[in-house]
Amino acid sequence: MVAFNKVLSSVLLAIAYSSVASAVQERSASESLKHSTHRVRHISRELTLEVYHPESTFETFGDGIEQKLEARAPRDLNSTALAFVRSRLGVDASSVGFKSGYEDGREKYAYVKQYHDGVPFANCVANIAWKDDKVVSFGSSFVKSENIAGSRPTVSAASAIAKAEEAFSGKHNGIPTSIEYLAQADGSAALVHTIQVQSLENQLWYEVYVDAHSGEVLSATDFFAHASYTVLPINKKILTEGQETLVDPQDTVASPSGWHAWGTTTTTTTSGNNVVAYRGAQTSLTSQSATGLVFNYPYTATAAPSTTANINAARTNAFYVINTVHDFTYRYGFTETAFNFQNDNFGRGGAGNDRVLVSVQDASDINNAGFGTPPDGQNGICEMYLWDLTTPNRDGSLENDILVHEMTHGVTNRMTGGGTGRCLQTLEAGGLGEGWSDALAEWTQHKSATVRDFVLGDYVTNNPAGIRTRPYSTSTTTNPLRYSNVRGLNSVHRIGEIWGNILHNVYAALVTQYGWTANARTNPEGTQGNVVFLHLFLDALRLQPCNPTFVTARAAWIQADANRYGGANRCLLWRTFASRGLGLNASGFVDNTAIPADC
Template identity: 40%
Template sequence: AYPDGSYVIRKDSYTDENSGISHIYVRQVVNGLEVADGNINLNIRNGQVLSYGNSFFEGSIKYSLLSTPNWHQAVYCSEPSTSPRDPACGGVLKHLQAISYQFDLSMFQESPLLAAYVFMQVAHPDPTSLVSSFASLKTKFQACTDPLGEGTSCDDWLVTGFSGGTKDIHARKVYVQTPGVDGSTNLNLAWRLEVALLDNHYKAYISVNDPTKIISVVDWVVDAPAPDSDGWLSTLQRHVFVQLQEAFSSQDPVDVGCSTNVSPDTHTSTQTAGKYCVWKWGINDPESGERTLEVVPKDRRASPLGWHSVPAENDPIGVNPGLKKGAIVNYTTTVGNNAIAQENWAGGDDWINNGRPDGGSDLVFDFPYGADPSEPGWEKVEPRQYRNATITQLFYVANMYHDLLYLYGFDEVSGNFQQHNFGKGAAEGDAIIVDAQDSRGFNNAYFMTPPDGQHGRCRMYIWNEAKPFRDGGLDAGILIHELSHGLSTRLTGGSQNSNCLRTGEAGGMGEGWSDFIATTVRSTSTYKDYPIGAWAANTRLGIRHFPYSTNTTINPSLYSLLQRIDYQEVHAIGEVWAEILYVVSNKLIDKHGFADSLFPSSESEFYRFVERKDGALTKVPKHGNTLMLQLIVNGMKAQPCNPTFMQARDAIIAADQTLTNGENKCTLWSAFASRGLGTDAKKVSFSIFPSIDGFEVPPDCK
């Protein structure tokens, strides 16, 4: 039924060890070229297809391979619904049109040179610094390294010659689907460009036949915006930041560490365990608790070598290049198999040579903070003075989160972030790079998620909403929010496709999952309403419209809020999804109780075993909050690329069916329906009422 019936099974397909479900990812191929957005995901157990998603092109190739793209930037800008102030239009569009008059476009259909030049002219923050002349740009053909395997043309080109710190641009011919008239879909031949800039990592699709026409752009970087601003740089802020760097770089905070403040549940230290003076896991920020000396990791399943050791062949820094394969490199700084943390006061792309605290041979990371109001002189302590404490905190939280998610199924085969995968499959060499006190801005944070095998990158910024300024890296909610983008992006649509949470509701849900998990981590058995970013932003209500609450007076969010103009931005969409998840989670807690820790204390206390229809036993978390986290992870694995709210809802309910034989079906439906996502909820044209509330549940739940 599909054009020439061609496809490839992607190499990131895998079988989930606990659920027994195989997640198969398929990419469509037409005329030997992949259809970049032609995906099928299949969820199979015991030979039965449990669910699937499908975005294959289904039209006729004969009438759909257009010589000129029917959808591109100019078409978007001409639509009545597009604001004349849209940054994609106006001067940018005129600039592209001017470029089109300078070149014979027919000369560049077999070369990505002009496509790369055109895109950089509108994407780079300072295009005048890029090239001395167009003639200085070069292309180079590369041998096939296609991650999809055999069966697709993998002509891969490099475009070189850009200056201004820009990396070489990778280019490949692909097809991309675009909307046609009367709801039809067309295929357009495009150059897919991978463009890595300092603050963005783009996958751009530029017409092969007319390289001045931009068809689509995806950014692998997601930002958490600042309150009442765009969360980006300003000349004044950068100038002030530089002055602060010079002003307090030589000062030291009062030396108040953790030496006499040891966590009561600390385990006995082992050779690969470190001691970290931190706000322990579950304490959201400096106002929510005291620092203690934590001895971790406590569970070797997720981190067999501990947090500071890597095999020599997977060493991210490369300090001992002469070591034989199999030798273990033991770091005494914040470098390890799961995360690599350092300061980034230069604000650049470099991380290998940036400063890190050293815990010595005993791995004791106990560094002063000094900015607590209980400490003398705290009001004069600025973030750079306690940078070692911050880097330690980032390293600790990132590793704790890695270990937690591993126990819930975000492991090697599903695409987690590790330098070494211990022979368990999938791509490796991609520990998360976490930057403390990044100087490129204030009141922000970001996470960049490339495909499996490439480092995730997290940048944490200082916030200037209080005096002294506060370090966003010490607000665990913000950090876990950012790290969760890596989870949701790698699991949705497969770990080799980072484009599956980038459109409409899908992009918003990426933000929503991040808020929800950050809230879940800090939740206690005593119910509370929770804001996001309240400490960093120095505002009681945080940086969202409402705190997360089951009380509709405090948080009235419904699915239909997505109709509103002020809820079209991804973080606002995410607020609605996170609130719905928070309500669902609390319904499960009402039914199953609350676990004081998301980490298993013992298998018998934490899990129960449910017999599947095939007779196999599946581990199921006993309590409502832990069960919800498991359903979130399993649902992400099963949902289609770029899901809607309703598809993500269905994936969670289906995850409960495969995990518990559906014992929570009616609880889940009731909770979703209470916020407008019932069986009769509707999503229609974005031009008129994009989301309509539905409060109905299935007949067998009434």
């Protein structure tokens, strides 16, 4: 989600430093763990949940480690993954179960769930990556618990559904409920009914965990991560840069049937295999303005967004932008087997019937935007709103950085943790999600090797400073944010600004080193800095553990470079991360500028 209002006030946390340094370190370590394992969710006036996710460990192995024959890839990815997890964690076969996995060239990825008595854990997952049959990374949030509830529920699913609907002011959406274990902060494991509850008019979509013995609501996953076509080309950010008419912008490598066909279905509306863009109801679409899939609907900024022409322009632009992000992220690894959004997966694996539903000028909110990312096989939902800070109001669907930001939530939530939508749920991981979304929005806007400061949301707010507290910048005067600034923050958007600015600096370093190409969206084989950046961006997502921290997300970038580029950018990355406090020994939101000795 994009935070669209400036912070009105700041809470200044005064820390009285003790003469005993260890006291400060203990407090910092405690806060760091809280950020990486907890998140407070205010569901309603009556219900506040402090949700818990077990701390993830993450190991990277550079060039990779050899495994015994029975635990090596490839043979059977399922059994190979299970054998490695059993060996690495010292658990028996009944404690692990294969969730998902896929191959991508010389690399393989697998996601494994923890089990007890045949029941999976909802929040305990391991992920393994191989390159050339060697394990290059391993993440795990498995737990050891002796206090485990009985595996047979004593509260019915119907009763749990009613409890979830009442607590969350929504309705069970028909997705079958399941029985899972939920690891708790006190070391116990509760048996829960897992239930999806929705109320899209209220921008609400939760996976609720109701204790299957007591009927108590214990936790929840929030699936919403609240930020020829006449359109704003993807490398233009705002309406004042001028619309253009683009001919055949689809990438048929990523969308082999184009944007308007899947299976035996073809359309002449803003509806296709990857995206449907509508207003109000999913049948309220924009139809071609002339035969041959011509969508020529210029937007008139001096008219109200609700005029027919402007509604058509909004739907067309949203359809174009979300499809374009689908296509270029596909080129870089967000494919069917990596849990992307498509109705028809063309027999390439993954779960289909989950294209993105984009609701433009959505009436459920204002001055905002949101994206709901459920598990692979369920539609992603993007809600775009109007902004009432000007007269006439402005439409978020005509500011491309907002659309890209929202679609990126779908990418990061699907690629982290194996397509469950559950693995960016802690406060710190949610902050990283906001940073990634800003960074990819910025990536689409660069027009040359010159890396300028970047602001988000300046058009809809009519404010050149945009919606973040500072521009993203390589200048420590313009933007002094560092890893240590995470300490004390309780807003995912404020935390996201720190990660977004670190990635801005990583991008700048790579482009300075290798240059820039305008063909990056369709040529992932290039050697230029913007190509390298996007490869590492997406590669790191599938390497990192469930609910990553700044430290483990950084480690995933370093390992991604080892996998794809043989570590060619290792020292560049370390220097850049360290320049903003995320050095070799950074932890607990204490800055560190150390880099490896050989750098």
